[in-house]
Amino acid sequence: MDHPLLQSDALKGKCGLIVGIANDSSIAWGVARACKALGAELALTYLNDKARPHVQPLAEQLDARLFLPLDVRDDAQMHAVFDAIRAQWGRLDFLLHSIAFAPKDDLQCHVLDTSAQGFSTAMDISCHSFIRMARLAEPLMKDGGAMAAMSYYGAQKVVPNYNIMGPVKAALEASVRYLAYELGPKKIRVHAVSPGPLSTRAASGIKDFDQLLSDAATRAPAHELVDIDDVGVATAFLMSDFARLITGGTIYIDGGYNIVA
Numbered sequence: 001m002d003h004p005l006l007q008s009d010a011l012k013g014k015c016g017l018i019v020g021i022a023n024d025s026s027i028a029w030g031v032a033r034a035c036k037a038l039g040a041e042l043a044l045t046y047l048n049d050k051a052r053p054h055v056q057p058l059a060e061q062l063d064a065r066l067f068l069p070l071d072v073r074d075d076a077q078m079h080a081v082f083d084a085i086r087a088q089w090g091r092l093d094f095l096l097h098s099i100a101f102a103p104k105d106d107l108q109c110h111v112l113d114t115s116a117q118g119f120s121t122a123m124d125i126s127c128h129s130f131i132r133m134a135r136l137a138e139p140l141m142k143d144g145g146a147m148a149a150m151s152y153y154g155a156q157k158v159v160p161n162y163n164i165m166g167p168v169k170a171a172l173e174a175s176v177r178y179l180a181y182e183l184g185p186k187k188i189r190v191h192a193v194s195p196g197p198l199s200t201r202a203a204s205g206i207k208d209f210d211q212l213l214s215d216a217a218t219r220a221p222a223h224e225l226v227d228i229d230d231v232g233v234a235t236a237f238l239m240s241d242f243a244r245l246i247t248g249g250t251i252y253i254d255g256g257y258n259i260v261a
Contacts, residue, residue, distance in 0.1 A: 008038060009038065009039040010038045010039070010236070010237070010240040010241070010242060011035055011038035011039045011040035011093075011094075011236065011239060011240055012038070012039030012040075013039065014039070014040045014041070014093035014094065014239075014240075015040065015041045015042075015043070015065075015085070015088075015089045015091065015092055015093050015094075016035055016040050016041070016042055016043070016092070016093055016094040016095060016096070016239065017042075017043045017044075017045075017081070017085060017092060017094075017095040017096070017137070018031060018032045018035070018042055018043070018044050018045070018095075018096045018098075019045050019070060019072075019095070019096060019097055019098060019099060019133070020045075020096065020097065020098030020099040020150070021044060021045075021046070021055050021058060021059075021098075022047070022051060022054065022055065023054045023055070023058075024058060025228065026098070026228065027098050027150055027195060027198070027228050027231050027232075028096060028098035028150075029058060029228060029232075030227070030228025030229050030230075030231050030232030031096050031098065031228075031231065031232040031235045031236060032044065032058075032062060032096075032232070033062065033229070033232055034229070034232035034233045034235065034236035035094075035232075035236045035239060036062045036063075037236075038236050038240065040093075040094075040239075041065050041089070042062055042064045042065065042066075043064060043065060043066035043067075043068070043081070043084070043085055043088070044058070044059045044062070044064045044066070044067050044068075045067075045068050045069065045070035045081060046059075046067070046068075046069055046070070047069070047070070047071055048069065048071060049069075052069075055067075065088055065089075066081075066084050066085065066088055068080065068081050068084055072099065072124075072125055072129035072132070072133075073124065073125065073129075078129075078132060078133070078136065079136065082136040082137065082140065085140060086140060090140075091140050091141070091142055091143070092137050092140035092141055092145060093141070093145045093146070093239075094145055094146040094147065094148075094239040095133060095137050095145075095146075095147050095148075096147075096148050096149075096150075096235065096239075097129070097130040097133055097147070097148070097149040097150065098149075098150040099125065099126065099129065099150075100122075100125070100126040100150070100165065100168070100169075101121070101122065101125040101126060102118060102121065102122035102126070102163075102164055102165055102168070103115075103117075103118045103121055103122070105118065106118025106119065106121075106122065106163075106164055107122075107163055107164060107165065108161075108163065109163065109164075110163065111163055111164055111166070111167065114163075114164045118164065119164060119168075122164055122165065122168045123168055123171060126165070126168045126169070126172060127168055127169075127171045127172040127175060130147075130149045130172065130175060130176075131175055131179070133147075134147055134179050134183070134190070138183060138186070138188065141186065141188050143187070144186065144187030144188055144189075145187075145188050145189070146188070146189045146190075146191065146238060146239045146240075146243070147179070147183075147188065147189070147190045147191070148190075148191040148192070148193050148235055148238055148239065149172055149175075149176060149191070149192055149193070150192075150193055150194075150195070151169045151172055151173050151176075151192045151193065151194045151250060152165070152169050152194055152195070152197075153194060153196070153252070153254065153257065153258050154166040154169060155169035155170040155172065155173050155192075155194070155250075156170070156173075156250075156258070159212070161212075172192065173192045173250050176190050176191065176192040176248065176250070177248050180247045180248030181248065184247060184248075189238075189243070189244070189246065189247035189248075190247055190248060191235075191238050191246070191247065191248075191249065191250075191251055192249070192250040192251065193231065193234070193235050193238070193250075193251050193253065194250050194251065194252045194253065194254065194258070195226055195230075195231045195253045195254060196216050196220065196225060196226045196252075196253065196254030196255055196257050197212050197213050197216045197225070198213075198225060198226055198227060198228065198231075213225060216254070216255075216257050219257060219260055220254060220255035220256050220257035220260070221255060221256035221257075221259070221260065222255030222256055223255070224255055225255070226253055226254060226255060230253055231253050234251065234253045235253075238251065
């Protein structure tokens with residue numbers, strides 16, 4: 001990455017948790033690289049043993065101080081991650097939640113036909129897990145900090161084939177606002193980051209996603225697609241003290257697509 005912000009040490013001395021790296025195309029990987037370039041020390045997680053071989057080389061590339069398994073449905077694993085952070089650093093300065101999931105059948109059907117179990121699973125993993133992370137992170141952010149969760153434009157407007165993830169991401173953005181309100185007095189900032197469409201493993205489950213990419217590139221004022229580095233640099237900025245009075249909002253990184261779509 002070559003970006004003026006990355007020539008600074010805006011995150012030097014800060015410790016951050018990055019959740020959601022699946023491979024080197026993940027948005028979370030773009031954020032992790034940017035945060036490391038700005039001087040942060042990082043803790044990274046991987047979903048399970050199947051995912052570990054894809055993520056471990058990336059963790060080694062960034063000299064991650066902690067590399068731990070985390071399936072957010074497992075409370076024991078969630079607590080173990082934050083216990084390890086407490087033991088390693090005694091504090092946490094920022095965290096990124098970049099995970100989303102819905103069962104395939106529920107993701108690909110109309111919202112009207114979504115099963116109760118599918119809706120519950122999508123909401124738990126994609127939204128409520130961020131609240132659980134915030135609850136565990138808050139005691140470690142003794143001098144303030146920042147939290148961010150990845151959203152998408154489909155939270156605000158109907159995007160064909162985004163289906164149940166639209167309501168789920170809308171709930172995530174609302175949760176960000178309420179967490180920002182509750183944690184603001186402790187100088188903890190909370191952000192929803194909303195990238196334009198880009199090719200990730202998670203996006204591959206959305207029907208006709210290639211058409212969505214083409215439409216975004218055509219209609220966005222910038223007439224180009226964002227990439228994980230664009231999202232990474234912007235998110236790293238939000239984690240830094242340069243953004244100390246930015247909180248509670250949805251930050252679009254989409255070449256302006258959200259203003260015309």
